[in-house]
Amino acid sequence: MDFVQTTFASFISLIPVTLAQSLILGFVVLGIMIPFRMLSFPDLTSEGAFPLGGCVCGVLLAAGASPLTAIAVALIAGFAAGCCTAFIHLRFRIHTLLAGILMMTMLYSVNLRIMGKSNLSVFGAPTVFDWVPFTQPGFPASKIVAVGLLSLAVFVLLNIYFKTERGTAVRAVGANPDMAEAQGINVWAATIGGVGLAGAFSALSGAVMVQSQGFADVNMGLGILINGLAALMIGEAIVGKQSVLRQIAAPFVGAIVYYQLVSLCLAAGMPPPDLKLATGLFVLAMLALPSLRRSRGPAPAREAFRE
Amino acid sequence: MLEIRSAQKTFYRGQADEKVALDGLNLKLGTGEFGVVIGSNGAGKSSMLNAVSGSLSLDSGQILVNGDDVSGLPVHKRAMRLARVFQDPMKGTAASMTVAENMLLADLRSKKRSLRPGLTNTRIATYRERLSLLGLGLENRLDTRVELLSGGQRQSLSLIMAVGGSPDLLLLDEHTAALDPRTADIVMAATVRAVEQLKLTTLMVTHNMQHAVDFGHRVIMLDAGRVRLEIAGDEKANITVPDLIGHFAVKTDRMLLAS
Numbered sequence: 001m002d003f004v005q006t007t008f009a010s011f012i013s014l015i016p017v018t019l020a021q022s023l024i025l026g027f028v029v030l031g032i033m034i035p036f037r038m039l040s041f042p043d044l045t046s047e048g049a050f051p052l053g054g055c056v057c058g059v060l061l062a063a064g065a066s067p068l069t070a071i072a073v074a075l076i077a078g079f080a081a082g083c084c085t086a087f088i089h090l091r092f093r094i095h096t097l098l099a100g101i102l103m104m105t106m107l108y109s110v111n112l113r114i115m116g117k118s119n120l121s122v123f124g125a126p127t128v129f130d131w132v133p134f135t136q137p138g139f140p141a142s143k144i145v146a147v148g149l150l151s152l153a154v155f156v157l158l159n160i161y162f163k164t165e166r167g168t169a170v171r172a173v174g175a176n177p178d179m180a181e182a183q184g185i186n187v188w189a190a191t192i193g194g195v196g197l198a199g200a201f202s203a204l205s206g207a208v209m210v211q212s213q214g215f216a217d218v219n220m221g222l223g224i225l226i227n228g229l230a231a232l233m234i235g236e237a238i239v240g241k242q243s244v245l246r247q248i249a250a251p252f253v254g255a256i257v258y259y260q261l262v263s264l265c266l267a268a269g270m271p272p273p274d275l276k277l278a279t280g281l282f283v284l285a286m287l288a289l290p291s292l293r294r295s296r297g298p299a300p301a302r303e304a305f306r307e
Numbered sequence: 308m309l310e311i312r313s314a315q316k317t318f319y320r321g322q323a324d325e326k327v328a329l330d331g332l333n334l335k336l337g338t339g340e341f342g343v344v345i346g347s348n349g350a351g352k353s354s355m356l357n358a359v360s361g362s363l364s365l366d367s368g369q370i371l372v373n374g375d376d377v378s379g380l381p382v383h384k385r386a387m388r389l390a391r392v393f394q395d396p397m398k399g400t401a402a403s404m405t406v407a408e409n410m411l412l413a414d415l416r417s418k419k420r421s422l423r424p425g426l427t428n429t430r431i432a433t434y435r436e437r438l439s440l441l442g443l444g445l446e447n448r449l450d451t452r453v454e455l456l457s458g459g460q461r462q463s464l465s466l467i468m469a470v471g472g473s474p475d476l477l478l479l480d481e482h483t484a485a486l487d488p489r490t491a492d493i494v495m496a497a498t499v500r501a502v503e504q505l506k507l508t509t510l511m512v513t514h515n516m517q518h519a520v521d522f523g524h525r526v527i528m529l530d531a532g533r534v535r536l537e538i539a540g541d542e543k544a545n546i547t548v549p550d551l552i553g554h555f556a557v558k559t560d561r562m563l564l565a566s
């Protein structure tokens with residue numbers, strides 16, 4: 001009884017901090033969802049674009065740039081990284097996953113070059129959270145308000161975009177590239193732009209994270225991808241993915257729920273080093289579920305191999 | 308108007324399994340003309356259509372649409388002027404998108420895509436009307452994802468999508484071959500209706516000799532990557548299935564003699 005109580009108490013006390021963090025990381029999940037679901041382009045760039053955004057932002061803050069400038073430059077850097085991954089895939093016909101691994105490996109060196117060292121403290125530098133009225137800077141409330149509003153804006157804008165003429169064309173490239181091409185859609189432009197956009201969101205997340213935690217680190221992206229995938233799957237399980245609205249809501253909802261679950265596990269005494277194993281097993285289970293269900297049902301087991 | 312000038316395409320050039328798909332093929336199709344392409348397996352029919360649409364790049368030769376050389380243009384640029392329906396119903400539609408969204412994509416084929424909302428009420432009404440012409444009830448399933456439709460329904464949708472914007476050129480590659488006879492008739496009837504009403508310049512590949520006899524202004528027989536025989540005018544109007552099959556037989560004899 002005592003155990004449950006202390007677990008619960010420490011979990012509750014961490015809810016605001018975790019919420020602020022999960023809202024920030026929601027953008028990486030979005031950066032994973034867009035290529036994966038909208039473009040059928042399973043992509044790993046986010047693992048490199050997230051620290052890229054962080055490093056760019058950290059260096060600029062340290063040099064005295066305004067926090068908004070730092071975020072804007074991080075966005076551009078992330079966009080460029082995403083574009084490169086898409087270009088490598090399209091031009092050299094290299095598998096999307098391999099193109100992503102190449103990019104994230106190369107980005108590690110780039111990130112080190114940008115910072116000149118493996119981590120950089122920007123504690124005390126101005127952040128976007130300073131501008132939130134009625135809250136004390138540095139406390140979760142200001143972060144929740146600032147990032148929450150930004151998430152809402154991005155959510156609404158993406159929803160509008162993916163239902164415009166151009167946004168529908170981008171989704172068609174993910175649904176059936178040959179058909180899209182035959183309907184006059186420039187598959188290259190749509191893929192490069194879409195994966196670029198995803199990279200920009202991952203970098204945005206990294207930049208805001210640096211302003212939130214007060215330091216940048218080249219290793220800050222480690223494992224972000226698998227966490228993001230887990231969050232995306234939880235989000236899709238909760239809100240579904242049958243419509244554009246649901247598909248775009250899934251990353252945000254998923255991130256919020258996933259990081260609270262992680263916090264609960266840690267509060268319950270799970271050793272932090274085991275976290276990646278647990279997350280990996282969870283993602284594996286979510287991916288395996290459909291094929292397990294099918295082989296038990298009336299359909300032949302062979303079907304599972306064909307995918 | 309379509310003109311193909313000495314189109315040449317060899318797969319695996321210089322290797323043991325070298326395959327000549329198009330061998331100096333020439334073809335001219337006037338504006339509003341409906342050409343039916345026949346020929347045995349491997350004759351180069353699909354290769355010819357792919358070369359026209361741009362998905363197959365020629366070794367040499369030119370493709371002209373309405374007098375403009377499009378040989379150097381990529382598929383998506385040529386799509387401004389031409390529409391096609393594939394044999395495989397899966398290929399011509401975006402499965403995970405709705406019927407209305409697919410119609411929208413086709414509607415925008417030759418237009419510049421803007422940042423305005425895609426599916427407006429006016430557009431939806433237009434699509435409903437176009438689909439109702441088929442008589443398959445697709446007009447009531449605009450919000451259904453295409454993957455939930457049958458092959459025949461998907462192919463009918465592909466056809467309506469293709470003829471929608473009155474393309475300069477319509478390419479049909481055995482577009483009824485994968486359908487059951489009744490659905491094939493529905494799709495074929497819709498094809499002929501659209502082609503005649505809109506006076507579309509059309510190139511249709513078929514293995515169905517009855518279709519070749521019944522439809523179109525001209526029969527074009529391909530063999531080994533070139534046009535072997537063209538039947539037009541009165542001769543086309545009066546031709547019968549046995550006549551056509553006779554031509555096939557002559558060709559086969561000649562091939563035997565040549566080998």
Ligand SMILES: Nc1ncnc2c1ncn2[C@@H]1O[C@H](COP(=O)(O)OP(=O)(O)OP(=O)(O)O)[C@@H](O)[C@H]1O
Nearest residue numbers: 318326327328346347348349350351352353354355
């Ligand atoms: N992608 C390809 N790679 C290699 N060879 C090909 C390719 N596409 C076609 N060919 C070859 O080119 C020749 C013509 O093929 P094509 O598909 O144009 O024939 P077809 O007349 O459409 O036949 P069918 O009636 O079977 O559809 C064949 O010998 C074929 O093997």
Ligand SMILES: [Mg+2]
Nearest residue numbers: 352353354480
């Ligand atoms: Mg063929």
